[in-house]
Amino acid sequence: MKEFYGICRVMIGKKQAVQSMKLGLVILLLTLLPLPSVQATTPLDVLHWWTSPGEHRAAEVLRQDLLQHSVIWQDHAVPGGGGDSAMAVLKAQVIAGSPPDVAQIIGPNIGEWANLGYLQPLDEWTANWPDDWHRTLDELTRFNGERVAVPISIHRINWMWLNPQVYQELGLSLPTSWSQIMRDAETLRDAGITPLAHGGQPWQVATLFETLLLSVGGPEFYRDYFVYRTPEALADSRVEEALHLLRDLKTLMDDEMQNREWQEASRMVIEGEAAMQIMGDWVKGEFVAHSMEAGQDFLCMPVPGTAQHHLYSVDTFVFFQREDDETRAAQARFAEGIMDSNTQRLFSLQKGTIPARADLSLAGFDDCAQTSAHVFREAEATGLLAPSMAHSMATTPGVESALFHVLHRFFRDDDIPVTTAREQMARVLGALRDHE
Numbered sequence: 030m031k032e033f034y035g036i037c038r039v040m041i042g043k044k045q046a047v048q049s050m051k052l053g054l055v056i057l058l059l060t061l062l063p064l065p066s067v068q069a070t071t072p073l074d075v076l077h078w079w080t081s082p083g084e085h086r087a088a089e090v091l092r093q094d095l096l097q098h099s100v101i102w103q104d105h106a107v108p109g110g111g112g113d114s115a116m117a118v119l120k121a122q123v124i125a126g127s128p129p130d131v132a133q134i135i136g137p138n139i140g141e142w143a144n145l146g147y148l149q150p151l152d153e154w155t156a157n158w159p160d161d162w163h164r165t166l167d168e169l170t171r172f173n174g175e176r177v178a179v180p181i182s183i184h185r186i187n188w189m190w191l192n193p194q195v196y197q198e199l200g201l202s203l204p205t206s207w208s209q210i211m212r213d214a215e216t217l218r219d220a221g222i223t224p225l226a227h228g229g230q231p232w233q234v235a236t237l238f239e240t241l242l243l244s245v246g247g248p249e250f251y252r253d254y255f256v257y258r259t260p261e262a263l264a265d266s267r268v269e270e271a272l273h274l275l276r277d278l279k280t281l282m283d284d285e286m287q288n289r290e291w292q293e294a295s296r297m298v299i300e301g302e303a304a305m306q307i308m309g310d311w312v313k314g315e316f317v318a319h320s321m322e323a324g325q326d327f328l329c330m331p332v333p334g335t336a337q338h339h340l341y342s343v344d345t346f347v348f349f350q351r352e353d354d355e356t357r358a359a360q361a362r363f364a365e366g367i368m369d370s371n372t373q374r375l376f377s378l379q380k381g382t383i384p385a386r387a388d389l390s391l392a393g394f395d396d397c398a399q400t401s402a403h404v405f406r407e408a409e410a411t412g413l414l415a416p417s418m419a420h421s422m423a424t425t426p427g428v429e430s431a432l433f434h435v436l437h438r439f440f441r442d443d444d445i446p447v448t449t450a451r452e453q454m455a456r457v458l459g460a461l462r463d464h465e
Contacts, residue, residue, distance in 0.1 A: 071355040072101040073363055075346075076122075077133035078115040080108045081292040083314030087380035091181075094375055098366035100359060105129060111232030111420065123147065128349040130356060131363055134178070135345050136169070136421035142347065143172035149348040151176045154361045158368050161388035165409055166343060169422075178345040179367045182382035185401040186309035186340040186417050187240050190295070190316075191328040195222055195304045204305075206333050207244075207274060214281050217304050224281035226303035228289035231433040234440045235419035237278065237307055241271040244334035248413040251340075255423040256416065258462040263455035272439065272447045278307075279440065287441070298327070307332060309342065309420070313381030313397060323395040331400075339401070339408045342420035343385065431457045 079088040085106075092102040107115035115133065122128050134142060142148050152175050163183075170178040189204070196203060199220055204210045214224040227233065243251045246267040253262035262268075283303075286294070295315040297303035306312060316327050323329065331338075346367060348360045366372055373384035378394065383402045391402055408414045416422035421429060435457060439450040 070099050070101055070362075071353075071359045072103045073130040073356070073359050074103045074105055075131045075133075076105045076107065076115060076119055076129040078107050078109050078112045079133075080106050081290070081311075081315060083292070083316075083318040084311065084380070086318050087314055087376055090379045091372065091376045094369075094372050095363060095366045098362045098369070100363045100366055102363075111230075113232065116426070130351065130360060131346055131348055133344065134347045135343060136416070136423070137425050138421055139170065139178045139345065139347060140172050141425070143177045147349055148172075148177045149350045149357070149360060151179065151348070151364060154364050157365060159370075159386055159388055161386065163385070163387045163405075163409060165341075165414060166385055169343060170345060178347045179364045180343050180345045180385035181367050181373055182344045182377045182380055182385055183401070183405060184309045184311060184342040184344070184382050184417075184420070185405070186236065186342060186420065187243060187332045187335040187338060187415075188310055188312070188397075189305050189307050189330045189332055190298055190312045191305045191330060192298050192301050192303070193326075193328050195301055203328065203330065204333070205330075207277075210281070210333070211277060213304075222301070223283045223297060223303040224305070225278060226294035226297040226306045227278075227282045227286050228291050228294050229282075229287035229437075229440065230289075230291075231437040232419055233291055233308075234275075234436050235429075235433050236309070236417075238271060238275050238436050239418050240307060240332050240335070240340060241274045241278075242268065243338055243340050243415050244332055245270045245274065248338050248408065248415040251415045252423075254458075255418040258458045260459070263458055268451045268454070269447050272450055275436075275440065276443070276447070279443075310381040310397065310401065314379060317379060317381065323397050329397040329400075337404060337407065338413065338415055339404045340415045340417055341405065342417045342422050344380075344382065425461075428458065428461050431461065 077088065079085060088106070092104065095102055107118050109115060112133070112135070116138070119128065119132055128147065155176060166180045170176050170180055191203065199216055201213050201216060204213060210224070217224045227237070239255070242254065246254070250262060250265070250267060253259045254268065291308055292315050294303070294306050294308070295312050298306050299316065299319055299321065313323070313329070321327055348364065351357050351360065368386070370386065370389055373386055374389060377384045377398070383391065383394070383398050383405070391399055405414070418424055418429060418432065432454060435450060435453045439445050
């Protein structure tokens with residue numbers, strides 16, 4: 030079992046292949062058959078940032094499924110992988126006095142919006158909700174003790190996604206260490222294959238760096254650095270080790286990566302142009318959208334040094350306060366629909382995540398999801414979960430934005446010394462900690 034979680038090479042048997050085919054049929058029926066009739070209801074404007082092909086399919090499955098709960102979803106999708114653009118649009122709408130009915134807001138952002146008095150408290154809607162919540166999600170979705178957000182799924186970010194055919198054809202072993210990844214790069218390049226697909230956007234650079242910091246430092250040090258921002262962690266040499274590794278990995282990327290969207294990097298792996306991508310499990314949604322099967326067409330492996338760690342982000346929805354009873358009733362149906370066991374299951378199977386509800390069986394989910402769920406439970410039980418900084422789980426938007434800026438400058442400019450970048454991040458994190 031330990032070897033399984035250390036290597037995490039996914040193999041799917043005939044039974045899971047049949048289940049995967051069944052899921053495909055369900056999705057096809059949901060998207061192609063005439064819409065079921067629903068009672069007259071107020072449409073809800075839903076703001077989110079699920080715009081890649083895989084994310085769009087997952088959002089469409091969710092929208093169609095919510096029709097069973099008499100919810101009419103008016104889609105307001107804002108492109109931008111990390112959600113920054115969506116949050117900018119949301120702020121503009123609030124300033125203009127026209128916030129959406131429902132919005133995808135995650136992490137500490139939830140508390141900030143609740144503190145401003147914009148969010149609908151949900152305790153009055155929760156009578157039929159399940160009692161079995163992950164403790165971490167229960168805390169995340171409350172403000173001053175009252176629930177103000179609804180979780181639908183959990184992402185694991187510290188994954189490597191590999192094209193197995195590339196490794197098989199070149200006779201390469203699956204990589205389990207950073208040294209092996211660097212060593213195999215020459216063989217891959219000689220074959221005309223990019224060793225590591227990446228997009229150089231600020232949020233993608235930050236995602237890669239936080240994964241590397243978890244790899245070299247472990248979850249306790251990770252939280253000391255990003256969450257608590259202790260002086261000892263900010264000065265620790267392991268930060269420089271992660272920055273050195275970030276610069277080393279940059280040498281494995283192609284010259285066209287600077288403004289590439291993450292789903293384009295995934296496409297490179299899908300088509301065999303690249304060997305791997307380091308990114309969260311939303312990547313799996315892209316593979317699924319291309320009719321690929323885990324264990325056969327692609328592999329998931331934990332980033333070296335993180336097999337027992339879970340760097341997480343949680344998909345959540347909030348509801349902006351409304352005066353009219355019809356809209357509030359529609360919002361309540363949306364919230365109840367999101368917590369439905371079948372809704373959470375269908376969405377996660379398409380999105381690449383695991384359901385937010387702790388009581389759901391993962392029968393029929395692939396081994397990537399099974400591993401994510403196991404590691405999440407174990408890490409939560411031992412207090413070793415790592416909330417994502419790059420995906421708004423670990424800190425405030427101000428801290429996140431400042432770190433994105435420093436890391437992106439370091440990534441683009443090879444002349445910036447590692448010590449300088451570490452000191453700049455320490456000053457930013459220290460100053461913002463003292464200000465808070």
